[in-house]
Amino acid sequence: MEILIDERTIAAQIKRSAAALSERYSGAPLLFVSVLKGAFIFMADYIRNVDIPCEAAFMAVSSYGDSTESSGDVKIRLDIDRDISQYHVVILEDITDTGRTLAKVVDMLRDRHPLSLEVISLLDKPGRRVNDFVPDEALFTIPDLFVVGYGLDYAEKFRNLPYIAVLTAQ
Numbered sequence: 717m718e719i720l721i722d723e724r725t726i727a728a729q730i731k732r733s734a735a736a737l738s739e740r741y742s743g744a745p746l747l748f749v750s751v752l753k754g755a756f757i758f759m760a761d762y763i764r765n766v767d768i769p770c771e772a773a774f775m776a777v778s779s780y781g782d783s784t785e786s787s788g789d790v791k792i793r794l795d796i797d798r799d800i801s802q803y804h805v806v807i808l809e810d811i812t813d814t815g816r817t818l819a820k821v822v823d824m825l826r827d828r829h830p831l832s833l834e835v836i837s838l839l840d841k842p843g844r845r846v847n848d849f850v851p852d853e854a855l856f857t858i859p860d861l862f863v864v865g866y867g868l869d870y871a872e873k874f875r876n877l878p879y880i881a882v883l884t885a886q
Contacts, residue, residue: 717864717881717882717883717884718881718882718884719879719880719881720858720861720863720879720880720881720882721856721858721866721879721880722879723878723879726761726838726855726866726879726880727761729855729856730758730761730762730765730855731765733762733836733853733855734762734763734765734766734767735765735767737766737806737836738766738767738768741768741804741806742768743768744804744831745771745802745803745804745831746766746768746769746770746771746803746804746806747770747771747772747773747800747803747804747805747806747830748762748763748770748771748772748773748805748806748807748808749772749773749774749775749796749805749806749807749808749825750772750773750774750775750808751774751775751776751777751807751808751809751810751817751818751821752774752775752776752777752794753776753867753869753875754809754810754811754867754868754869754875755808755809755810755838755867756774756867757866757867757875758808758809758810758838758866758867759772759808762808762836771803773796773797773798773800774794774796775792775794775795775796775821776792776793776794777790777791777792777793777817777820777821778790778791778793790816790817790820792820792821792824796825799828800825800828800829800830801828801829801830801831802831803830803831804830804831804832804833805825805830805831805832805833805834806833806834806835806836807821807822807825807833807834807835807836808836808838809835809836809837809838809851810837810838810839810866810867810868811837811838811839811840811841811863811868812835812837812839812840812841812845812849812850812851812854813841813844813845814844814845814846814847815845815846815847815848815849815850816846816847816849818835818837818849818851819847819849822835822849834852834853835851835852835853836851836852836853836854836855837851837853837854837855838854838855838856838866839854839855839856839857839858839863839868839880840854840856840857840858841857841858841859841860841861842857843859843860844860856880858880861882862882862883863880863881863882863883864877864880864881864883865877865878865879865880865881866878866879866880868880870883
């Protein structure tokens, strides 16, 4: 594996983004939504850098299975268990790839009428997009490579790497 984005670079971008978000939402009811499993490390580090009160919720969504290719069949495996209509909702996602998964999650959450809704993606891979979905903020834009680490996996492996690496052989 080749390291694409090291730990220090990830930490610096999270700190910068979280500081700007803290200013934007100061005094507002804020709910972060993590899309499991891939975004759990990103969310933990991100909310530790937010310096205003916030809450957290989780969704589990799948479209990859044990493959390196999205099936296009997006399944909601775990949904948020609360009314989000009185919150500014920020979805923290590990990677925006084809855009199918996030488009479905965003549509579903918008139908619940949050005060506002935005998506912050750790990684954006626009070369793979199959729709017009674009995250509100992407900490890093990457080429069309299959990456693992920092929560991202291949067949449930490599999530524990503290950096983003290119998976060269499966």
